Amino acid sequence: xxxxxxxVAKAANVAPSTVSRVIAxxxxxxxxxxxxxxxxxxxxxxxxxxxxxxLANKSTQALGIVMKSSTDKALQNPFFSEVLRGISxxxxxxxxxxxxxxxxxxxxxxxxxxxxxxxxxxDGIILLYSQVNDQVxxxxxxxxxxxxxxxxxxxxxxxxxxxxxxxxxxxxxxTNHLIEQGHERIAFIGxxxxxxxxxxxxxxxxxxxxxxxxxxxxxxxxxxxxxxxGGRDAVHQLFQLDQPPTGLVIVDxxxxxxxMTMLEELGYxxxxxxxxxxxxxxxxxxxxxxxxxxxxxxIHGLGCQAAKCVIxxxxxxxxxxxxxxxxxxxxxxxxTRETKRASSP
Amino acid sequence: xxxxxxxVAKAANVAPSTVSRVIAxxxxxxxxxxxxxxxxxxxxxxxxxxxxxxLANKSTQALGIVMKSSTDKALQNPFFSEVLRGISxxxxxxxxxxxxxxxxxxxxxxxxxxxxxxxxxxDGIILLYSQVNDQVxxxxxxxxxxxxxxxxxxxxxxxxxxxxxxxxxxxxxxTNHLIEQGHERIAFIGxxxxxxxxxxxxxxxxxxxxxxxxxxxxxxxxxxxxxxxGGRDAVHQLFQLDQPPTGLVIVDxxxxxxxMTMLEELGYxxxxxxxxxxxxxxxxxxxxxxxxxxxxxxIHGLGCQAAKCVIxxxxxxxxxxxxxxxxxxxxxxxxTRETKRASSP
DNA sequence: TTGAAAGCGCTAACAA
DNA sequence: TTGTTAGCGCTTTCAA
Numbered sequence: 001x002x003x004x005x006x007x008v009a010k011a012a013n014v015a016p017s018t019v020s021r022v023i024a025x026x027x028x029x030x031x032x033x034x035x036x037x038x039x040x041x042x043x044x045x046x047x048x049x050x051x052x053x054x055l056a057n058k059s060t061q062a063l064g065i066v067m068k069s070s071t072d073k074a075l076q077n078p079f080f081s082e083v084l085r086g087i088s089x090x091x092x093x094x095x096x097x098x099x100x101x102x103x104x105x106x107x108x109x110x111x112x113x114x115x116x117x118x119x120x121x122x123d124g125i126i127l128l129y130s131q132v133n134d135q136v137x138x139x140x141x142x143x144x145x146x147x148x149x150x151x152x153x154x155x156x157x158x159x160x161x162x163x164x165x166x167x168x169x170x171x172x173x174x175t176n177h178l179i180e181q182g183h184e185r186i187a188f189i190g191x192x193x194x195x196x197x198x199x200x201x202x203x204x205x206x207x208x209x210x211x212x213x214x215x216x217x218x219x220x221x222x223x224x225x226x227x228x229x230g231g232r233d234a235v236h237q238l239f240q241l242d243q244p245p246t247g248l249v250i251v252d253x254x255x256x257x258x259x260m261t262m263l264e265e266l267g268y269x270x271x272x273x274x275x276x277x278x279x280x281x282x283x284x285x286x287x288x289x290x291x292x293x294x295x296x297x298x299i300h301g302l303g304c305q306a307a308k309c310v311i312x313x314x315x316x317x318x319x320x321x322x323x324x325x326x327x328x329x330x331x332x333x334x335x336t337r338e339t340k341r342a343s344s345p
Numbered sequence: 346x347x348x349x350x351x352x353v354a355k356a357a358n359v360a361p362s363t364v365s366r367v368i369a370x371x372x373x374x375x376x377x378x379x380x381x382x383x384x385x386x387x388x389x390x391x392x393x394x395x396x397x398x399x400l401a402n403k404s405t406q407a408l409g410i411v412m413k414s415s416t417d418k419a420l421q422n423p424f425f426s427e428v429l430r431g432i433s434x435x436x437x438x439x440x441x442x443x444x445x446x447x448x449x450x451x452x453x454x455x456x457x458x459x460x461x462x463x464x465x466x467x468d469g470i471i472l473l474y475s476q477v478n479d480q481v482x483x484x485x486x487x488x489x490x491x492x493x494x495x496x497x498x499x500x501x502x503x504x505x506x507x508x509x510x511x512x513x514x515x516x517x518x519x520t521n522h523l524i525e526q527g528h529e530r531i532a533f534i535g536x537x538x539x540x541x542x543x544x545x546x547x548x549x550x551x552x553x554x555x556x557x558x559x560x561x562x563x564x565x566x567x568x569x570x571x572x573x574x575g576g577r578d579a580v581h582q583l584f585q586l587d588q589p590p591t592g593l594v595i596v597d598x599x600x601x602x603x604x605m606t607m608l609e610e611l612g613y614x615x616x617x618x619x620x621x622x623x624x625x626x627x628x629x630x631x632x633x634x635x636x637x638x639x640x641x642x643x644i645h646g647l648g649c650q651a652a653k654c655v656i657x658x659x660x661x662x663x664x665x666x667x668x669x670x671x672x673x674x675x676x677x678x679x680x681t682r683e684t685k686r687a688s689s690p
Numbered sequence: 691t692t693g694a695a696a697g698c699g700c701t702a703a704c705a706a
Numbered sequence: 707t708t709g710t711t712a713g714c715g716c717t718t719t720c721a722a
Contacts, residue, residue: 055394092449261632
């Protein structure tokens with residue numbers, strides 16, 4: 001159908017290989033012929049056939065993006081678009097295409113990754129999640145396929161290049177923010193416990209409490225999927241305790257908003273009756289009522305770094321596994337407030 | 346590197362072409378050899394090289410997805426993930442891969458589409474937006490490249506296959522919901538006026554007012570980008586009018602939430618002082634306070650239909666341009682309430 | 691029903 | 707500096 005390299009060669013009166021070299025901007029080509037060839041390409045409207053090139057090169061200039069199966073859709077959404085924007089900007093800059101995993105279930109996604117890898121569709125892969133016992137991760141490791149993970153690997157941490165925040169410290173810091181404001185009964189609301197990010201944030205929360213000499217109570221941990229029907233009851237229970245919490249650390253902004261709605265139904269006001277801090281700083285956290293005090297994890301930055309890292313790995317197979325920590329920043333807004341210290345008379 | 350068709354052929358003691366036929370599940374192959382070849386493929390762990398296949402076939406089993414440059418990021422986000430889920434489920438089912446446009450600016454995205462088309466990277470394209478005077482649309486039309494558009498084309502409506510809601514009717518219906526509740530001063534808050542969806546929804550709003558004999562006032566139209574700094578002032582102005590509105594039709598759920606926050610700052614309560622209806626029914630609209638009365642446009646369904654349509658178009662070049670209307674559904678929640686009719690004494 | 695061989699469009703080693 | 711040529715892995719016509 002299209003114009004091939006041969007057509008260009010003919011028009012410019014050179015060999016196809018010369019055209020190929022001009023495309024690759026090879027050094028040993030005279031400026032003169034370069035010019036002639038370029039003109040011919042333009043005149044004919046030539047565009048290289050990516051498949052042919054990939055076949056000959058054994059390299060596609062493409063990256064695969066694998067997202068978690070979106071059962072817990074609400075939790076993933078805003079994060080996803082934002083991280084994709086980051087990846088996309090670097091990918092474009094480096095002239096790489098983006099391939100996305102398809103499928104709804106875990107198995108379908110796995111299949112889709114297999115196709116990417118075995119079919120030589122991509123040179124490297126970015127995993128947008130980190131999960132306990134993930135078959136996709138295992139597969140990529142076993143195949144020694146270049147990939148990076150956004151988040152912290154559950155195991156083999158030293159052999160997997162990953163881009164993450166220091167979620168433990170972030171969680172300590174934001175929990176401390178509550179503690180500094182006098183809160184002593186602080187509960188933690190997490191998401192999927194299969195996600196490493198949930199575990200890290202919980203860890204930070206516990207460390208902060210411990211350091212402050214506050215008790216860590218089981219009743220103060222909730223891990224259900226909030227955004228579904230169960231959430232309401234769990235929150236309800238939490239506030240039925242003899243000693244209901246006055247502060248809440250919630251792992252995700254969207255969850256925070258859901259919780260705030262439930263709290264209002266139960267007759268609690270944020271921040272008057274209960275303070276909330278959370279994570280991610282997705283757009284909605286600025287316009288919620290009240291605007292959320294949250295950890296800005298720089299989602300866009302995570303995406304950019306991840307893209308840079310895979311490309312590096314692809315270009316150099318021996319690139320050692322590394323760990324990139326993207327700095328976080330705490331955004332103090334209006335979802336928290338000072339509380340009287342119960343213990344200080 | 347990998348196992349090729351030749352290796353399989355050797356192992357199964359047949360010619361490469363036979364293997365190829367087995368892969369394609371050709372009819373004129375004896376069950377016996379089929380079995381033998383399949384076993385060999387499994388034993389060797391064979392996976393076809395997609396690039397080679399694409400090259401020989403002049404067809405990639407891939408679809409391109411083009412999203413709007415995300416300057417107005419807040420508006421696009423939740424919609425995007427959801428529509429992608431829809432597309433992705435069909436794509437997987439039909440064994441197609443998904444390619445995503447890269448780049449941040451309009452021009453970068455255009456480049457990226459050119460690469461997809463000229464580079465034979467995809468068989469068809471789905472445009473996730475419909476915009477006035479869009480260069481990408483023009484390009485695809487000119488190249489006669491198979492594509493479908495989600496939304497309503499700005500022009501050439503009969504020659505562009507598109508998947509849309511009946512936004513005019515949806516807007517009439519939801520505006521009527523306010524009118525039925527006694528609202529007479531109803532304002533409209535739209536987004537980017539370059540987006541056809543904004544225009545359609547505005548049209549429906551106006552038609553509904555007209556039908557009800559209510560005046561259409563210029564002061565009741567706002568089209569700035571709310572989610573940025575300007576929004577606050579615009580909303581402020583609206584409620585400084587001698588006759589401030591009691592009802593608001595807002596084109597997007599996320600915008601609605603932003604507006605509710607501003608209203609609260611100005612001392613207005615939703616729905617006590619002002620009722621709000623909006624569009625899309627993204628997840629957040631259920632958990633906002635109050636939950637939003639909104640048009641469920643079935644974002645997932647839009648994605649599914651779009652994917653089906655491109656695949657049809659790809660498989661049959663002569664497939665006529667068609668228009669698929671995905672039904673909407675009004676979700677009545679708590680952001681609206683009856684108001685006293687000012688005019689009825 | 692199967693095999694041999696040409697070719698998809700491009701790259702890269704080898705020659706010139 | 708440039709041309710010739712042999713593949714990359716697969717599909718498909720033509721022949722057997």
